[in-house]
Amino acid sequence: MKKCSECNEVMEELTSKTPEEVDYQYYKCTSCGEEILNMAQLHQVANQYRLMKSYHVKLSKWGLSLGVRIPKELTEKYKLKANKELIIIPEKQGMKMIPA
Numbered sequence: 111m112k113k114c115s116e117c118n119e120v121m122e123e124l125t126s127k128t129p130e131e132v133d134y135q136y137y138k139c140t141s142c143g144e145e146i147l148n149m150a151q152l153h154q155v156a157n158q159y160r161l162m163k164s165y166h167v168k169l170s171k172w173g174l175s176l177g178v179r180i181p182k183e184l185t186e187k188y189k190l191k192a193n194k195e196l197i198i199i200p201e202k203q204g205m206k207m208i209p210a
Contacts, residue, residue, distance in 0.1 A: 114139035
């Protein structure tokens, strides 16, 4: 049983959805209406958003190199155009692409 930090009354655990239909649990005080998320719940919602915002693309053979198609939504968001340069930074678990 969780107690409210504002009025020290009992909080009940409820379930709701974000506008993007991601389920999450939170606590609401039965007395003052204070609402809180704990860190585990917050991380769970953040991970679901990361999965929603990921893109899966296929690599194509272009001469001796490999090419990747960037989805239209990302080209518009980052104002990418044909023949524009990107900086690729190798990282521990992947790579980061940054418009030059």
